[in-house]
Amino acid sequence: MLVKGVVLILGPERFIARLAVERVIAEHEGLELTRYAGEGIEAALVLDDVRTPTLFGGGRIVVVEDAGEMLRGALEAFAAYAARPTPSAVLVLVATGLDGRLKGAKQLKEAAEVIACEPPRPWELLTWIRDRARDAYGLQAGEATTGALRRLVGEDLGLLDAALARLREQIAPRVLLRPEDVEGSTEDHRSPAIFEPLNAIEEGDLRAGLAAIAAAFEEGIRIHEDVVSEDGAVAAILLDHMHRAYVKLLRYHLLRKLGASEDDAARRAGCSPKQVSFFVPRARKHRLETLVSRHGHFAEADAALKGSGAAGGREVLEKLVLDLLG
Secondary structure, three states, X not given: OOOOOEEEEEOOOHHHHHHHHHHHHHHOOOOEEEEXXXXXXXXXXXXXXXXXXXXXXXXEEEEEOOOHHHHHOOHXXXXXXXXXXXXXEXXXXXXXXXXXXXXXXXXXXHHOXXXXXXXXOHHHHHHHHHHHHHHHHOOEEOHHHHHHHHHHHOOOHHHHHHHHHHHHHHHOOOOEEOHHHHHOOOOHHHOHHHHHHHHHHHHOOHHHHHHHHHHHHHHOEEEOOEEXXXXXXXXXXXXXXXXXXXXXXXXXXXXXXXXXXXXXXHHHHOOOOOOHHHHHHHHOOOOHHHHHHHOHHHHHHHHHHHHHOHXXXXXXXXXXXXXXXX
């Protein structure tokens, strides 16, 4: 159990942050769990929640994703709470960073348990892949294998983890992961350019979404052994894959509204058993009403692509990302 009543999970690496959140929750198994997406959440609601006893008098853990905006307007209030937290509660705040110049920031960091979530440096990435393969999936991966994963999947930790999960299923019961397993995989995850925009949509990350669109048009999309680089074809492929990801989020939230559990909703929405663990935290960041209201932007993008010709594909996809995540 963590000693302090407030846990600050800070840093730009979202996948590591997600693992940290799940670890903290696991360390406090038995506490009643409440999770909030950070968008539009009021500090007073979170503080009231973490101070309120549960129905049966037990402890609670409150997790606020993307809490940066909320914290900026209420640092002193959270610092005061962290100095004297509710003994039976744990408050977990997830943010990419905390401006140390703001009043209350230093006090909050001093009073809270701080978990840093920085991406591995370039020369550390192969070690990260090897360790993740071993610790999460029981796989043995040598330098040639980790190098193949980095070359074909890229440096996005979430994509690398998803690739390891799929490879675990493909080679079971064998545990030695070979370069040819990675090279011979027929999954589309061989092209990060396909999946990075999808990741950004699921994460609700506008900046990452725009960067992913730019990279896809500049570098092309690898599908098996071919690279698609013509703008119109790139735009059509991305639009199709982005729409599938969006529909998966819609299905998940519709199923949740109908009473399905998180894991069951994710599986019925189209996730494999290994994908559930990283899809559900992302899906929690979205609201059904917002997803429904913005779904029409895909039809607009499709019509715009058909009318713009190949040259306008990038602009259409960038506008779509802005419409969905802006």
